[in-house]
Amino acid sequence: MPPRIPPQSAAESGSHRTELDARLSAELASVVSGARRRALRDGDRQIDTAHLLHSLLESDPQVRAVFDGGPRVARLLGYLVQRSIGYGLRWQGTVESSGALPVAAEADESPVAAEAGWSPVAAGAMEGACERAELRGDGQARCLDLLAAILDDPQSRAVEVLGRAGVDAPALLLRIETGAEFEEYVGGGRQGC
Template identity: 70%
Template sequence: MEDVPPRHVQQPAAERGTHRPHLDARVTAELAAVLSGARRRALRDGDRQIDTAHLLHTLLESDPEVRAVFDGPQVARLLGYLVQRAIGYGMRWQTTVEDSGAVPMLKEPDGWSPAAATALGAAYGHAAGRGDACARGLDLLAAMVADPESRAVEVLGRAGVGVRALTERIAAAGAVPSSR
């Protein structure tokens, strides 16, 4: 029996659309699982693209190093807010692309939002600055909070998390150089 190639090959979300196809090539296994989880979350939520709020939600759920830079009650408030978003509170986001305006909904996310793609690229830069080959969760968190227009920063603000203090805790954890 001859092997027949598949008629349709499903591409990972990061490879579809016009956004950088190499985004998940240089991450730790743990961060790769976060990226995959964020994609599943966007699909489940019916969102057009994987955005920084999907990434933040998945980071908080699965990365103990990320949770450690937050105060305990902050993690609970953040997860509560993000769950509300996932079950409908954030429906206004479902028909928009982060930083790109309104677009029609699709059945599958077609890639990373521009802000998420930029954050992933910056996370690689943070890792390289430390001399590491792979980015980790704190690198991604640091990059997301550096963009004041990201949905992750909006979520942090709504949950009462001070971005400046969080940035200092991330730097103290060694993810990025201190701004002092």
């Protein structure tokens, strides 16, 4: 049986991964590693935005704070855990592709798009996170950059999960971008994730 995630040569995988990792905070790189492990463990062909959301919720206290923590986060994690046994079964064997986020076609233009094992929407969200960081004057994308980029695509699997859990994704995105409690992050002075 062929591997579910397409193989890459070690040189190709290493160079693109190194380029991508340089654009991510240490915390966000850890989130990406967690999403990659989750995709492999679940037997999914690609890392998608639901894997990224799951890893963000598990790893970052500031991301959990955006959701007001507690019961809402627990409910979201419950939905995400069910993806391999419940509603997410229809996702198996399909590629997450909404067309709402532009994905660079050239591998040279996008280290994420060149990285095997990413859904087009997840690759677009990673690129969006890096662009948000650049606009903020930061050389590395952070966890809230990725969450905001994921929320920016209303057709992503992560936004579908959020909707099932009763979370208004556009309102959440607005809260990230304008929320006073995240002023330090929005202003570019945010340390850590």
